[in-house]
Amino acid sequence: MALSGMRGLSVFISDIRNCQNKEQERLRVDKELGNVRTRFKNEKGLTHYEKKKYVWKMLYIYMLGYDVDFGHMEAVSLISAPKYPEKQVGYIVTSCLLNENHDFLRLAINAVRNDIIGRNETFQCLALTLVGNIGGREFAESLAPDVQKLLISSSCRPLVRKKAALCLLRLFRKNPDVVNADSWSDWMAQILDERDLGVLTSSMSLLVALVSNNHEAYWSSLPKCVRILERLARNQDVPQEYTYYGIPSPWLQVKTMRALQYFPTIEDPNTRRSLFEVLQRILMGTDVVKNVNKNNASHAVLFEALSLVMHLDAEKEMMSQCVALLGKFIAVREPNIRYLGLENMTRMLMMTDVQDIIKRHQAQIVTSLKDPDISIRRRALDLLYGMCDVSNAKDIVEELLQYLSSADFAMREELSLKIAILAEKFAPDLSWYVDVILQLIDKAGEFVSDDIWFRVVQFVTNNEDLQPYAALKAKEYLDKPAIHETMVRVSAYILGEYSHILARRPGCSPKEIFSCIHEKLPTVSTSTIPILLSTYAKILMHTQPDPDLQNQIWAIFRKYESCIDVEIQQRAVEYLELSKKGAVLRDVLAEMPKFPERQSALIKKAVETEADTADQSAIKLRAQQQTSNALVVTNQHLTNGSPPVNQLGLVKIPTMSNVDHSSADEGVTQANGTLTVVDPQPSSTPSPDLLGDLLSPLAIEGPPAGGNQVDTNLVSDAKGAPMPPEALALAPVEEQTNTVQPIGNIAERFHALCLKDSGVLYEDPYIQIGIKAEWRAHHGRLVLFWGNKNTAPLVSVRAIVLPPTHLKMELSLVPETIPPRAQVQCPLEVINLLPSRDLAVLDFSYMFGTHAVNVKLRLPAVLNKFLQPITVTAEEFFLQWRSLSGPPLKLQEVVRGVRPMPLLEMTNLFSSLQLMVCPGLDPNTNNLVVSTTFYSESTRAMLCLIRIETDPADRTQLRMTVASGDPTLTFELKEFIKEQLVSIPTTAPRPATPTPSQPRAASPPPAASDPGALLAGLL
Template sequence: MSIKLRDLIRNVRACKTAAEERAVIAKESALIRTAFKDQDKQYRHRNVAKLLFIHMLGYPSHFGQMECLKLIAANNFSEKRIGYLGLMLLLNDQEEVLTLVTNSLKNDLNHVNPFVVGLSLTAVGNIASPDMARDLITDIDKHLKSDNDYLRKKAALACVRVFRQVPELVEDFIDPIHALLKSRNHAVLLTGIQLIIELLIIDHEGHIGYFNSIVPTLVKELRNLLSNNYTPEYDVSGIVDPFLQVNILSCLRLLGKDNDEASEAMNDVLAQVATNTETSKNAGNAILYECVSTIMSIQSESGLKVLAINILGRFLLNRDNNIRYVALNTLSKVIADDAPAVQRHRNTIVDCLKDPDASIRQRALELIYALVNETNIQSLAREMLNYLVVSPNDQKPALCSRIADAVERYAPTQRWHIDTLITMLSITGSSLTDEHISSSLIVLIQKNPDMHVYVVHKLFWALKEDMSQLALAHVTLWCIGEYGRALGQDPPSGEETLQGKTAVDDNAIVDVLTMSMRHPVATDVTKAYGLTAAIKLTSRLHDPEALSALNQLISSYKNSLAVDLQQRAVEFNSLLEDRWDSIRGEVLAPMPVIDMARVRTRQSQSLSITAAPISTSSDFDKAPAPAAPSTSNTLLDLDDIFGGGAKPAPTLAPAAMPPTVDILADIFSAPSAQPAAPTAPAPVNDIMGMMSTPAVQPPGQHIRGYEKNGLAMDLELSKPNPNDPSITYISCMFTNASTYQLDNFVLQAAFPKYIRLIMDPPSGTVIPANMGGRLTQVAKIQNTCYGEKPIMMRIKLEFTINGTKIEDMATISNFPSSY
């Protein structure tokens, strides 16, 4: 016996386990199948209704599709209603069975009962395919011009689906769409405006010309809504039809974008909305938010933009978390338009860092990062460091990267810059896996010799207090090795952070060095830094007991299971033998100041270790073609960019080359896990990886090729062969300042026919959020018309963000003439 829907719901809710629920659903599904097979017409609508509930729970329900079509063809309204509901839930526009329902829809669109017509219009608005839209558009148009307001609003919503499926039909329905705006019924007016909004979103450039003339109509309607007295039918919390007001504002935003005349026409009414809307209820806040979005999107007056930002400032004081979040999110978008106005609310934004809600703290932090400039860097950096203490561990690396970037750009003094980075590493050095910040601090310390005594003392006492912060330990060990002799001097007087501290004796230095290397959290990288510091200290300390302890420390790693540590210990131990006395001082001399420009150039030139260097024109001819073209490295021509035209030439695959050796690996990177290839015996100077290398090509020019919604593409140009200026390396570096990670990233590049191209593989397919890393890819080109024709580049970017695939194209034509 078939049970009722309410009994099925009761039985499912009574289940204690998932297995019990599956058993109930399986039994009921079997009974429904049997009823369908037996052509049970009496309870068909009940069975379909139960099937819809089963579908909502995620169980198979496709076997009921044909029964929905039978219900639609029935004469009874209640059966039709269940049939149409099942049609919209169980089918989509890709189902072949959908073609069978077109005739039933056409019949119902001409039904004498307006509620049956409404059901069919609703179905069209949800599942219409392109073919169905073309077949039914005439009947929909009839209802779009109807005198029945109920059918007009349903027809307008159906048209949204129709025009999405078949955009070319729009131009035949401009007059009926305009007629919707003359209706005095708010429902018809609301759906008509929604239809216009959808058309502008589908193709703003193509449709904007059809609707520029409606701006005065919308402005008049909005002004009427603001001035109308209490109307019970449309009143929401004392505000007249906030839904219609929000829709009108959304439409005005699209119409006023890049349109000075339309923007001028709506400025006054926007000011009226911003000043006269009640903010004590959510309905008023929704209108104000949409008003602010409209003001910031159109060509509005500066005073109006300040008013909009002040509204967002008031939102920040609201007790509702959602309103504060929306305000922070909107301020992040508008700061580029009027930064001084946003700066006036800086204190309120900073207070949001103390909010219990993590999402609000994160948004406030991003906004603070955008607010940083030369005048407020010290106060905002302090607030960001305070937030760093309580931030989740997974966010700390990205946050440290942002703080370091802001401090580097706006630091008032080198001393403050160094102190801030040391404080940051003291707070969260254990969370930093990237050595970039540590290496930057080392370079900064190197460049300021007058502060070496102060910095080494500060780092020494900070490390002694907390050895668990690995990034801090690495910087400290490096500085102790280089400037350990300064610890024997008294720290500079008048330093608050070093009050009560005195000169450090040699044995205390060795004790801290030993404890940091043997600390439970110490890694092989930490021990490598420590061994290098130990061998350096043998030439900087004088106490015999301390020197003996250093020798024992180095020797203790001669049998280490880590190959790198073992090799260091053996080589360092050999260096301490008497036979090397004559050159030991030179080998252990302080490191010269590191030229980061040369380091970055070397890194960019060795991004792809599988690519052979292309230095002559013939190398482009010698490069073999791949077996199958790669989707991520596409060679195209400007005549047939990204589809159309001739078939793209296959990408040239570069030959393999041995990996490049980084002479600064001891300082900035982790020990390599790969065994070294056999080489000839190296001179003693090469023990610590400090021998000079062949001259590196000076860094080339940098240009910004693309920037949109937080994604930036920087190009670094270099000439690998001075004798052949036609060859250029273009290192494409992508960074992501948005809060969302970009996945499945693909770069496609196109050049004119006179430019020959070899694309190296990318360094990855993911660009982390919040500037947490970068993706790089190198293009090697030869301009066969060098000196006659410039370099031009067309790019296509593809990536996935939050499950949504995004594509964008851009042209880069600002290459320097010398390239």
């Protein structure tokens, strides 16, 4: 800045630089700010020159990091100064101190407009710079037409028109509606005929932004862009000042080719032929030279040309030429060029008919795995992963396994995952697949995720021919003196299931198998010990009576009976008792059933792992390719498609967490890394009737007095209109005209989230919405995960939560745009005010290209989320039960149309609904007594008691009694439980919730001959 004649500013800057500490500087700044404030109060005596000096001081103080809360008016007023030095200060300081929402900017609009429409080109440039720097809605609405006139004016100098183009670009990015495409497209095409390359370069930046937003309106600009490329690349009609190291305006070439990539295709054959001639010239005329600057410019043009060739899907000959050129680049010494060559070759994998050509460079790509630059190594890994198929899978996987030993620790987990995926998809035979995975675990066990060894277990389980080979290989690895813990897990599991197949082989007797596994026990962590205990039990099950081996295994079980780890202790106790029962052990520990055929979770994990990388083509290619012979073969003879279930009363069978068994299989649930297999049959020995007829089962009565129909599982929408249960989680939107269809069953997703706290709520080809929730008393915190699944952004994203009256909900702001392959999180706070079954609705919409999606989803903030199970003693139960004498605090109803289920399954259902089944309170094995605590802001903690009486002769009906201290809670809880038990017809309307003063009529009292009549009086 010019300081001539401004000695005061120069002295002030010197004083600041001479301050010894921060405190001295602050005192000097406060003193100067006080002086400036005093002078501004006497503004009538200040000249423009004096204002300029003080405004410079304000700007310098602002640049030091101090707040300047005055003087803005003086800075804005300098914009109207007649002389350039004062006007320049006004524009600079206003740009720095004010943002687009500042009120003082309104005072400057007229002055800025006067400079724009004036004849002084210097003032025009100052004004355009200010408008471009600040932007804002008011500037755009007031000044955009004048800026457009400058751009298309033939009387303005190129300097002004360049700034006008960049200013209009800034205004368009902030407010796209300032440029009307219908009226501006012809002007844009006319501007592209400009001869001045400076104006043309700035205008091309504007065109790139315009066509990225709406290419349909700018088709007339496409042939003009091709002519510009012809002028630059073929004719080289470029002034010397726009030539960079002999390359004609590389910046304009890059921008022009970038604009062409936003047009989907080129229909005119002459235009297409001209464009390909230019691209051919660029491809042929680019080579690696010693001058780094020239390399950078020429390769910027080249790689943009490659992108355009791929976009236009050129003929195979040109694509082959591109691959050959990239093959030369990945062999040069310059690391940046090698990186770009590998990256673009990976992108070309998505093109047809070039994969075989890329395979010719496989040796050089493998060499890039040893490059000193980790970025190049990553790109080489992605390229090898993408180009792998059945023909070269063995070679590539072998190279990757060799590279694994020397790979960076930061890459090993990703590398292990990709090796596992390639081995699974392109295995010529399953024994090779097992060899690869076991080698992988042996070389990089610490970096092999559980999903990988779970997957190999699935293959071995589902393919009987593979089981002897897998067991033998597992034994070979266990014989090694030192192996990773993951290898111990997978080997122990396989040998536990299939070691009996090897019994006749030398060195594979049960005792020898046990010895080699037991040698690893001291070296493993507590998470692996349960698998080893399960393996010992299985070995014991398959062994002919061998007292010595049996005593050794029993000694181990007894050792862990007092282990502090609950999982280990439970297994040891249960296996010890089961092993003493002979045949029972074989029934309980029967061979694991075959896994249902499901899509591999490894590819999904690979996509998540690579979500932050710049190029996703390799992952896309893997997802698009067909699966290989290494599919999981399922048992086609299973009843109803469900695997057989081991009969084991509440004993946990050891297996892996997160395996691909269907969790919906009857009697099987996952918990704490195990499959809990429960006996679906109730105990055959009834409990003794300690109280005689006092607790005998109640007879199932006729319908309630009111003759009410069974309630339907409906939810009111925002206007109170009922929603049919077939919609479930999906609320109707207009006529459901969305062309984008959801993936998966939305109803099942909703029901699953009602019983668990995390999962996917909605998914379609473009977006995935997940939920993770935490519930404490009457408070809930949900996090909505919005994931963009594509390489283009989702725009116009909008989300509104429509809460029912009993919920207070606050959703954080959802961004209007979700970037490609990105995930955003939006917390949702929930407070339960009253008991109710009404549900909140999430109304969300977004745009993807021409697809507009608007969907209403029910949120799983259901009644059971505000329940907390509690165990009550018999004394507490009867005391509370008797105190709640009858309606409306205690309601009873006979429920018909119940889904038939064993009592054990009903117990599990209640547990998932946060309802605690209290055993021993009712010795009748056909009855259940349930307790829970409900939390809301109005009721706080409210104890709820439920009694379920079933009819052994007819499982489709039962009598339910619900009691609590709040009438509304009693009714809502009764209806909620009934909805979970009944197969609800889809046509019956949902009844309105009765008020506490008007409860629904209860069931009639039992007949005098009913043996449960006395119980009805006490309970």
